[in-house]
Amino acid sequence: MTLSTILPYIYWFGPWFFFLGALTEALPVIGTFLPGATIVTLGGFASAHGYFSLPVVLILSITGSILGDAIGYYTGIYGGNLIRRKKIINEIILKKGENFFHKYGNQSLIWGRFIGPLRSIMPFLIGVSKVKREVFWFWNIISGITWGTTYVLFGYFSGNLFTSLIKYWDYKLTWITIIIILLITAYFVKRQLEKILISKS
Numbered sequence: 151m152t153l154s155t156i157l158p159y160i161y162w163f164g165p166w167f168f169f170l171g172a173l174t175e176a177l178p179v180i181g182t183f184l185p186g187a188t189i190v191t192l193g194g195f196a197s198a199h200g201y202f203s204l205p206v207v208l209i210l211s212i213t214g215s216i217l218g219d220a221i222g223y224y225t226g227i228y229g230g231n232l233i234r235r236k237k238i239i240n241e242i243i244l245k246k247g248e249n250f251f252h253k254y255g256n257q258s259l260i261w262g263r264f265i266g267p268l269r270s271i272m273p274f275l276i277g278v279s280k281v282k283r284e285v286f287w288f289w290n291i292i293s294g295i296t297w298g299t300t301y302v303l304f305g306y307f308s309g310n311l312f313t314s315l316i317k318y319w320d321y322k323l324t325w326i327t328i329i330i331i332l333l334i335t336a337y338f339v340k341r342q343l344e345k346i347l348i349s350k351s
Contacts (some may be wrong), residue, residue: 226277
């Protein structure tokens with residue numbers, strides 16, 4: 151999904167698009183294919199340029215992520231056995247998710263949000279494991295706030311940085327190159343951390 155395909159939906163739904171992006175990313179199966187983190191980051195970026203209110207994007211992104219995880223959790227409680235029996239979710243990913251949950255416990259709800267293959271199945275597996283509702287909601291709210299704030303503010307500050315770079319493009323080409331290299335490096339470091347966390351789980 152490219153930016154050109156996302157923009158018409160943003161125009162149509164307005165800031166609620168970021169709520170939907172955050173919500174659907176946390177859903178079993180569906181969330182595997184939807185770039186919710188990218189969508190809410192784009193919301194922060196757009197807020198930096200005055201297209202949306204930053205507090206509104208933050209609140210909608212956080213609320214969407216919390217409700218999405220809640221849907222996954224209750225799906226695991228009431229439909230987990232059927233879904234597993236029908237093999238609707240890839241067994242390899244489920245196994246990695248279970249190992250991850252056994253390693254990190256309820257905190258896996260936080261860390262799992264930042265790991266691509268696991269982000270949409272951790273709430274489901276926590277529901278299958280029959281974790282108490284009050285425990286789930288505590289970690290769900292904490293993880294939703296952490297996830298939403300991280301990506302939206304990253305987009306927001308990236309948007310401000312982008313504006314500054316454009317303003318001083320002719321004079322700061324060296325710094326632009328350095329920043330691009332740092333961003334690319336950060337991306338690959340994140341990917342490696344994901345692999346390490348999954349391999350150790």
